[in-house]
Amino acid sequence: MSSPTTLDAALQVMGAQDAVTRVFVYADRRDWDALADVLGDTVDLDYSSLTGAEPASVAGSDVVAAWRENLAGFDATQHLLGSFLVDLLGPGEAQVRFYGQATHVLDTPHGDRTWTVAGHYDATVRDQDGWRLTALTLHLDWAAGNQQLTTLAASRKPT
Numbered sequence: 440m441s442s443p444t445t446l447d448a449a450l451q452v453m454g455a456q457d458a459v460t461r462v463f464v465y466a467d468r469r470d471w472d473a474l475a476d477v478l479g480d481t482v483d484l485d486y487s488s489l490t491g492a493e494p495a496s497v498a499g500s501d502v503v504a505a506w507r508e509n510l511a512g513f514d515a516t517q518h519l520l521g522s523f524l525v526d527l528l529g530p531g532e533a534q535v536r537f538y539g540q541a542t543h544v545l546d547t548p549h550g551d552r553t554w555t556v557a558g559h560y561d562a563t564v565r566d567q568d569g570w571r572l573t574a575l576t577l578h579l580d581w582a583a584g585n586q587q588l589t590t591l592a593a594s595r596k597p598t
Contacts, residue, residue, distance in 0.1 A: 451566075452525045455533035458570035459562050463518035463539070466506055475503050479565060479573035488579040489556065499571075512592030515544040531566030539577075545592050551585040 458477050465474035478499035485494035497505075510516055524536040540557040556579065563574035 448527060451527055451531075451533060454566065454570040455525050455527075455535050455564045456523050458564045458572055459523075459535050459537065460520060462572050462575075463520060463541075466510065467516050467518055469507075469510065471503050471507050474506070475499060476569070477571055478502055479567060479571040482572060483563075483574040485576040488558065489577055489582075494576075509589075509593070512595035513543050513545050513588070517542050517544075528563075533564050535562040535564060536560065537562070543588055543592070545588045545595075547585070547588065547591060550587065552588075554582070554584040554586050554588045556582045 461477045462474065465471075465477065480499055481496050482499055482502050483494065483496050484502065486492065487494055518539055518541045520537050520539050522538045526534045526536075528534055536559065538557070538559050540555060542553055542555045544553050546552055558580045559578050561574075561576045561578070562572060564570050565573050567573075
């Protein structure tokens with residue numbers, strides 16, 4: 440097997456980073472069909488640093504359903520991503536490390552209307568008829584604002 444050319448490697452790096460970016464943009468835009476298209480059939484998710492829940496392998500369609508339900512009660516969310524480091528692991532597979540900051544917004548009569556979570560992520564993407572996210576780990580660095588918004592958002596009916 441020959442190593443990829445510089446152009447091939449650059450295209451793979453761009454494709455891997457683009458797939459990760461699309462995951463968060465589509466979630467913020469509530470574009471669930473597009474989100475499903477950039478998730479693998481199975482996604483290894485680890486949000487234990489935020490939630491305390493055990494890491495799990497989840498069907499891509501179940502990730503979409505869970506995010507759809509969890510984000511539905513918020514007025515808005517915005518994920519800002521940056522400082523991408525992409526390492527090609529082999530043909531059609533890459534590790535993407537990056538920083539992320541997610542702001543959750545919910546108008547409430549009492550307390551701060553925002554909850555912001557920031558951390559660094561490790562992701563794996565694979566070219567499976569297009570680049571798809573197959574693993575995502577959040578390493579929580581800090582959070583600020585009104586964490587109770589998650590409870591309030593869960594009690595709201597989706598619009």
